[in-house]
Amino acid sequence: MASRKAAATGPGTGLAAAANRERAHLELAELGPLLEEKGEQGAAGPPSAEDPPCPAAREEEEEVVRVLTLPLQAHHAMEKMEEFVYKVWEGRWRVIPYDVLPDWLKDNDYLLHGHRPPMPSFRACFKSIFRIHTETGNIWTHLLGFVLFLCLGILTMLRPNMYFMAPLQEKVVFGMFFLGAVLCLSFSWLFHTVYCHSEKVSRTFSKLDYSGIALLIMGSFVPWLYYSFYCSPQPRLIYLSIVCVLGISAIIVAQWDRFATPKHRQTRAGVFLGLGLSGVVPTMHFTIAEGFVKATTVGQMGWFFLMAVMYITGAGLYAARIPERFFPGKFDIWFQSHQIFHVLVVAAAFVHFYGVSNLQEFRYGLEGGCTDDSLL
Numbered sequence: 001m002a003s004r005k006a007a008a009t010g011p012g013t014g015l016a017a018a019a020n021r022e023r024a025h026l027e028l029a030e031l032g033p034l035l036e037e038k039g040e041q042g043a044a045g046p047p048s049a050e051d052p053p054c055p056a057a058r059e060e061e062e063e064v065v066r067v068l069t070l071p072l073q074a075h076h077a078m079e080k081m082e083e084f085v086y087k088v089w090e091g092r093w094r095v096i097p098y099d100v101l102p103d104w105l106k107d108n109d110y111l112l113h114g115h116r117p118p119m120p121s122f123r124a125c126f127k128s129i130f131r132i133h134t135e136t137g138n139i140w141t142h143l144l145g146f147v148l149f150l151c152l153g154i155l156t157m158l159r160p161n162m163y164f165m166a167p168l169q170e171k172v173v174f175g176m177f178f179l180g181a182v183l184c185l186s187f188s189w190l191f192h193t194v195y196c197h198s199e200k201v202s203r204t205f206s207k208l209d210y211s212g213i214a215l216l217i218m219g220s221f222v223p224w225l226y227y228s229f230y231c232s233p234q235p236r237l238i239y240l241s242i243v244c245v246l247g248i249s250a251i252i253v254a255q256w257d258r259f260a261t262p263k264h265r266q267t268r269a270g271v272f273l274g275l276g277l278s279g280v281v282p283t284m285h286f287t288i289a290e291g292f293v294k295a296t297t298v299g300q301m302g303w304f305f306l307m308a309v310m311y312i313t314g315a316g317l318y319a320a321r322i323p324e325r326f327f328p329g330k331f332d333i334w335f336q337s338h339q340i341f342h343v344l345v346v347a348a349a350f351v352h353f354y355g356v357s358n359l360q361e362f363r364y365g366l367e368g369g370c371t372d373d374s375l376l
């Protein structure tokens, strides 16, 4: 750690200049040394002797220089780091442009300005929820979505049992959906909040974030399959098992370190799109067995179609980075593709909940009976 910082601080002249700067002024130039990339490390080693007389003497000289300067550099770097951490702790940081971000924070090069600097303090990260930067919209869209689904979930669980045919079973089924939604949305806002903490933290939370999407999709399938195939336990079990296997596979893929890199943006969109589109098979099954009219009325297919359109649009905008790709720098703070994707996810999950609630009501209206052979 110290050597990295020593390396990043560079040869002594910069230090003296840096030390003279005003302490209360957290300028980019000051953040710069902390943001320098790994590639620069080599350049900051011991100052090399210009024209070495002989290898042995040069080595000795280098050793002496290293012994003398490194601890000093490390000490200054440590002081600098402490000062930086202290300022971050106090909330005295400014947004910075994309160019000076460290590699691990470089995600979307169409967002030119307004990024948070790396802030290795959870307190600072959480305080940044109330500041304006590139992640503010991403945090709030899913923080509010989380509150919405938490409330909906609690209300559903507290609903009197008389409104259900098999209260315990049905509440577990709805519970799976709410658990998926609440976990997905909370992992998401947490990830966007601590994304700038450090490379390790950002990587860990991005894995949780992606796993959350898989959990939401899996959870969404549960009540839909439960009510759509109410009287056909066998296909219901088969479809449920398939979506669980696919969902767990997506979670495993999300643990792959390079999954979160900008290069694999399309892979990510593809994995979750594929998981969602696995719903096409049971949809076809239901529509063929019941006919188009019943599928759209009783089966609520219109709502589920709307939900699918929202998810697919969201994933498409996310993968293609629309609109910021057409106007780089114009959507740094608001209306960037990721925020639109977030809003569409919350809206789609809500539409899904509405459709599933209608399915539940319909089965309740039939008094849960499976006597009508024309219905799955």
Ligand SMILES: [Zn+2]
Binding pocket: 138, 188, 192, 338, 342
């Ligand atoms: Zn997100």
